[in-house]
Amino acid sequence: EAGVTQSPTHLIKTRGQQATLRCSPISGHTSVYWYQQALGLGLQFLLWYDEGEERNRGNFPPRFSGRQFPNYSSELNVNALELEDSALYLCASSLRARGYTFGSGTRLTVV
C-alpha cells in the first residue's frame, strides 16, 4: 500500500511569490491535514480537509489556503511568501481519525 506522498520534496521561492504544495493520501482515506513544522516550533496545525470540504483551520493568515479534490488529494497554496514561511510542510491522511499517516514533507525555503 502506497503511503502519503507529497510533492515536491524541496521548493525554493522568493519573497512575494506563491507556492503550491501537493499531497496524495493513502487510498481510502478521506481526510487530509496540513501541518507546518518550523524550526523550534514543533508541528503547527494548518488545515483539515474532509470529503472535499475545509473542516478546520489553524491560526494562520488567509494567504495560507488549499483545497481537496474529488480523489481526496489536496493542494496547499501559500501566497505572498514571507521569509518566515520557510519550514517543512507535512501532510497527513486518516479515515475517521482512527490513525494518521504522515508524508515525508515538502521543505519550502523562501529567500
Add this chain to the structure above:
Amino acid sequence: AQSVSQHNHHVILSEAASLELGCNYSYGGTVNLFWYVQYPGQHLQLLLKYFSGDPLVKGIKGFEAEFIKSKFSFNLRKPSVQWSDTAEYFCAVNAVNTDKLIFGTGTRLQVFP
C-alpha cells in the same frame, strides 16, 4: 481549546538508561492519544496510540505509554534506550468529536553510546 505540553525539550541519555518523556494535555472530554517519532532526516512515524481500554499501551521498538486520565497525562517510557533512539518525539491528542490532531512542541532525545 485543546493544547498539549511536553515539558522536556531536550533530553540527553547514555545507552541503557531508562527514559520517561512527559506529555500533558488540556481537554475535558474524551481523547485519542498518540506518540510520534521523527528520526533525523525522516518523516513522522507512529510509535503508539491510545483510543480506549487498557491505559498501558505498548508500541514499537520497546516503547510504552500510560494514560492517566486523572492527571491528563500520557507519558512515554522505555526501560533501556539505544543510540538508535536518538530522534525527536511528539505527543499528540485529538478530541473524539473532532479530527484535528494537536501536537506538543516535541522533545529532542540524544542518546550517547
